[in-house]
Amino acid sequence: MRYSAFRIFKEGLTGNKGWKPVWREPEPKAEYDVIIVGGGGHGLATAYYLAREFGVTNVAVVEKGWIGSGNVGRNTTIVRSNYLLEGNQPFYEKSLKLWEVLEQDFNYNAMVSQRGIMNLIHSDPQRDAFARRANSMRLSGADAVLLGPDEIRTKAPYLDFDNARFPIQGALWQPRGGTVRHDAVAWGYARGADSRGVDILQNTECTGFVMEGGTCRGIETSRGTIRAKKVAVCVAGSSSRVMAMAGMRLPIESHVLQAFVSEGLKPVLPGVITFGAGHFYVSQSDKGGLVFGGDIDGYNSYAQRGNLPVVEDVCEGGMAIMPMIGRARLLRMWGGLMDMSMDGSPFIDKTHIDGLYFNGGWCYGGFKATPASGWCYAHLLARDEPHETARHFRLDRFRRGAPIDEKGQGAQPNLH
């Protein structure tokens, strides 16, 4: 069923009786060409692009809970491509280009809203660093503009410009950045994949891998054994737990990241704003709530909830840059599990086990990567070679001395 304005009009006149569930609840087949473990944004995007772009439709997506119940439903919905390093930036720019055509592509309203992202600058060295970053962005074909304080004042006059410690000297502005309705991304990809023949198996937990002669031939699930020519794991947050069932240790720690939303307000933010002297970022949802967050809690956790010191730290960051935020009441807060990798960058790669593929390590930046992650993972699964823009995201990069360390922190996951 194609969605359109005409369709809404017609359904409105006929009692809205024509709407149907947008994906099936099929029984698992005995064997698939590809099984994707994990029905989150990345897993569903992988299934969608496998079917649409690479013609592989005998695919199952296996999800322990309901689709979109993990990080795609728990993030702060920001999309951007403002990275520095060559291993990262072309990939994220591909992702942003896919976001821009996503809704027309899968015929679903994902509320892609390119209102821009503004990274504030508070010192001369920071301006140099952001100028360099802007050049790197433009080399990849992305947009980047350096703003002065006067231009920022026209967009967000309420920021604390003349703060004694952290005066606002400028900003790195990416007009094409913005926000996307996160749940709709999962639903839109699921609908698009399902309509092309992909089986989405919800409430089906992967409990082990079928290994035959050192090759992965399928998975054990709570609904029985399902065989496959290729098994693609895509469970960021729980990557270590799942890959441990294949005997693998990963360069990943799981951490909790908290996010917050205020009561609904009239439109006040021009887009996404990030504080350059602390870790704080804020955007405004279409319902009006200020959506914001900051640092991860910093210790290994699978709890999906954080602790109060980080709540205080995030709110201090907000008050420092945007004092008026203190007038808004906090409505909700929650936590999600992050695969924090050893260099802050992700993995899309084959493992050393034939037939077993891995996608994970997205740290707290996985949402913006969803379309390109799905596209590049599908490329790897269909052609057995990495996509041009994801060729640096290899599991062996630490052994080769080729980490992709945006922040230059070294192998200390809680600092990325």
Next chain:
Amino acid sequence: MIIHHPLLGPRDAAEFVYKGDVSLIDRPDGMGDGADDAFHDYLYLRENPAGEHQELWYHEQGDRSWLVVTRNTLTHEISNVELARDLARRRGRSA
């Protein structure tokens, strides 16, 4: 979280800096056979369990001691705290 420091009693976790898995005590012999592989695994790979986890915390805003904290990563419940020095000695890694 409250960490029960063996010498100082209950302290707020915000006084500490988190380092990570206690396996970071077991630094391999850089001159031994297979040192490249051993250092790769030591530096980059982690067990990352969901459940009981032994980890290193540094009391930066306190007495600067290193602690080994046994904590459940699913509940954040801490079941044991000891000085890293004591554990290192038991493993024969410290005098």
